[in-house]
Structure formats: C-alpha cells, structure tokens
Amino acid sequence: MSSEILKGAEPYSALGGPAGVLVVHGFTGNPQSMRPLAEALAAAGFTVELPLLPGHGTSLDDMITTTWEDWSGAAEAAYQELAARCSSVVVAGLSMGGTITAWLAARHPEIVGIVLINPAVEPAADSFMEALAGMRATGQAVMDGIGSDIADPDAKELAYEGTPLAPLESLFEATRQLQPLLPEIRCPVLLLTSVQDHVVPSSASDHLAAVVGGPVERVMLERSYHVATLDYDKAEIEARAVEFARKVSDL
Numbered sequence: 001m002s003s004e005i006l007k008g009a010e011p012y013s014a015l016g017g018p019a020g021v022l023v024v025h026g027f028t029g030n031p032q033s034m035r036p037l038a039e040a041l042a043a044a045g046f047t048v049e050l051p052l053l054p055g056h057g058t059s060l061d062d063m064i065t066t067t068w069e070d071w072s073g074a075a076e077a078a079y080q081e082l083a084a085r086c087s088s089v090v091v092a093g094l095s096m097g098g099t100i101t102a103w104l105a106a107r108h109p110e111i112v113g114i115v116l117i118n119p120a121v122e123p124a125a126d127s128f129m130e131a132l133a134g135m136r137a138t139g140q141a142v143m144d145g146i147g148s149d150i151a152d153p154d155a156k157e158l159a160y161e162g163t164p165l166a167p168l169e170s171l172f173e174a175t176r177q178l179q180p181l182l183p184e185i186r187c188p189v190l191l192l193t194s195v196q197d198h199v200v201p202s203s204a205s206d207h208l209a210a211v212v213g214g215p216v217e218r219v220m221l222e223r224s225y226h227v228a229t230l231d232y233d234k235a236e237i238e239a240r241a242v243e244f245a246r247k248v249s250d251l
Contacts, residue, residue, distance in 0.1 A: 009057030012050040014042030019249035020086030023050040026095030030057030040238035068174035106181035113248030122204035149226035199226040
C-alpha cells in the first residue's frame with residue numbers, strides 16, 4: 001500500500017483461547033465496519049484476527065490496481081496463520097467479506113462454522129456486467145460509492161467515497177466462479193440478512209441458503225441496512241455470532 005492507513009481502519013488482533021475467529025470486512029470498507037463484532041468475539045474469549053485487505057483502508061488509488069486474488073489471498077494467509085495456532089476456526093464476513101468467507105469454507109472443510117452478514121454470493125445480472133464494461137470502455141475508472149448504507153443516522157462506515165470499476169468486475173467474476181463451490185460448504189452457517197439492503201439484495205442470502213450443503217440458521221434483520229454490524233441490529237449480531245461460535249467450537 002502506498003498510502004497511510006486511515007485512522008480507525010487498522011487491522012485488529014486479540015489473543016484469547018484455543019478457538020479462533022477470522023473476521024473479514026467488505027468491498028471498499030475496512031476493519032472499522034467489523035471491529036465491534038471482532039471485539040465482542042474477543043471479549044467472549046476467542047482468539048480473533050481482523051485483517052486489512054489489500055487496497056482497502058488507505059486511498060482509492062491503492063484499491064484500483066487490486067483484484068479478488070489479492071483480497072482472497074490475504075484472507076487465506078490470515079486463515080492459515082490463525083489455524084496454525086488454534087484448535088478450531090470460525091470465519092465471519094460482511095458483504096464481500098461474506099464472499100471470501102464462503103470461498104474459504106468451500107476450500108477448508110475443517111472450518112467449524114461460518115457467520116455471513118449480507119453476503120455477496122449471487123452473480124450479477126448480465127445487464128449490470130455489460131453496463132460496467134460500457135463505463136470502463138469510455139475510460140471511466142470509478143463510480144459512486146456504495147459505503148455506509150446504514151439506517152442509523154448516528155453511525156457511519158469509514159468507506160471509500162467511490163467504487164473502483166475494475167476491482168468490482170473482479171469481485172463479480174469471483175462470485176460467478178464461486179457458484180459450483182457453494183454446495184461444498186458443509187459446516188454450520190449463521191446467515192444474517194437485512195430486510196432492507198441497498199447494496200446486496202436479500203435474494204443473495206436466499207440463494208446461498210438454498211444451495212449450501214450444511215445446516216443454515218437464518219436471522220432476518222428488520223432495522224438495519226447493508227452495514228448491519230454498525231447499525232441498529234449490531235448488538236443482536238454480536239450476541240448471535242458469539243453464541244454460534246461457542247456452539248460450533250464446542251465451548
């Protein structure tokens with residue numbers, strides 16, 4: 001990264017017991033959106049890692065040159081490091097963090113459970129992909145930002161103000177490639193879905209629940225928008241995630 005990390009966007013680590021939780025933030029966001037959840041898990045005694053994904057949490061210019069391989073590769077490395085020092089690992093992710101979480105769970109059957117919050121796991125419509133390609137063909141590199149979709153007016157996500165188009169295309173291509181892997185997810189899934197989400201439609205959660213191979217516990221979030229971890233339902237998310245992680249980790 002060429003720029004300094006934004007204040008509040010720093011990665012987070014907590015040394016706890018033998019059970020670990022990897023927490024993954026979303027597209028154009030950073031650990032700030034997931035830190036309350038990570039801290040709740042740490043307070044419950046888990047060893048927690050919340051990495052800052054490449055290109056995030058600094059400047060939009062840093063992100064424009066990154067791709068799915070960079071973000072997923074960083075998450076894979078963080079998982080391997082955490083798994084090497086923990087007896088079990090749960091993975092939790094928001095939005096693109098949910099995409100990465102599902103990808104990790106399909107690759108690592110030893111993951112004991114996953115927590116998905118408004119996960120981006122449904123392929124984009126062809127018309128949307130064509131529109132993205134059209135914008136890029138004109139030389140456009142960035143469109144309006146998608147960050148801070150939060151119902152609570154007193155809460156704000158520390159996300160980029162713009163959305164880089166090439167990385168967004170990379171994410172959607174990864175989502176498409178993820179589809180045949182979803183049935184390989186056989187661990188328990190805690191799936192938290194905002195009824196009103198202006199970034200990832202709730203149909204993405206419906207899709208995942210229908211195709212994964214493991215048991216799914218669904219929770220509908222009535223009061224929160226996309227960044228639910230900072231929104232009105234954050235306390236419920238934290239409580240349910242802690243309860244779920246304890247259960248699947250046999251704590």
